[in-house]
Amino acid sequence: MSNHTESNGIRDPQSSVLVARQILWLAHRHGRVLTPMQLLKLVYIGHGWMLALYGRSLFYESVEAWRYGPVEPNVYNAFKKFGGNQITEPLKDYSDHFDEYELDIMEQVVSVYSDYTGIQLSSLTHKNGSPWDTTIKMLGQKAIISNDLIKQHYRNLLSSSK
Numbered sequence: 001m002s003n004h005t006e007s008n009g010i011r012d013p014q015s016s017v018l019v020a021r022q023i024l025w026l027a028h029r030h031g032r033v034l035t036p037m038q039l040l041k042l043v044y045i046g047h048g049w050m051l052a053l054y055g056r057s058l059f060y061e062s063v064e065a066w067r068y069g070p071v072e073p074n075v076y077n078a079f080k081k082f083g084g085n086q087i088t089e090p091l092k093d094y095s096d097h098f099d100e101y102e103l104d105i106m107e108q109v110v111s112v113y114s115d116y117t118g119i120q121l122s123s124l125t126h127k128n129g130s131p132w133d134t135t136i137k138m139l140g141q142k143a144i145i146s147n148d149l150i151k152q153h154y155r156n157l158l159s160s161s162k
Contacts, residue, residue, distance in 0.1 A: 026106055
């Protein structure tokens with residue numbers, strides 16, 4: 001996937017793993033070290049807010065409804081070696097791969113949600129009527145959670161917070 005800018009000034013979305021690595025970097029800047037579960041949920045939440053606020057994806061892959069919540073499989077596979085432990089790999093700033101809106105979303109997600117434990121973040125993403133819950137009930141495990149469903153859910157959260 002290229003990182004070119006379309007004629008409307010919007011870049012193609014990046015890979016979910018690059019988003020995850022940028023979130024790890026931002027969390028580090030905030031003095032936080034994340035577990036894989038936290039990271040999976042923060043990547044998903046960032047994607048949801050990007051869809052809701054800007055109508056476009058934060059990454060190009062699909063999110064799946066796994067037994068324990070919404071998961072982007074490439075992020076899971078990249079960080080599963082850490083199990084339930086903190087991710088301790090070298091960190092790097094990838095901000096030059098993202099536009100100002102993507103960076104702002106990731107920064108806000110880290111600021112607001114990175115103090116939550118993996119279990120607390122799971123509770124947020126597993127609520128009754130959430131995109132994960134709806135997809136699991138309608139299509140079963142490992143089904144793709146539609147971006148339209150994610151976008152509507154986060155738009156509803158936005159309107160209910162006003």
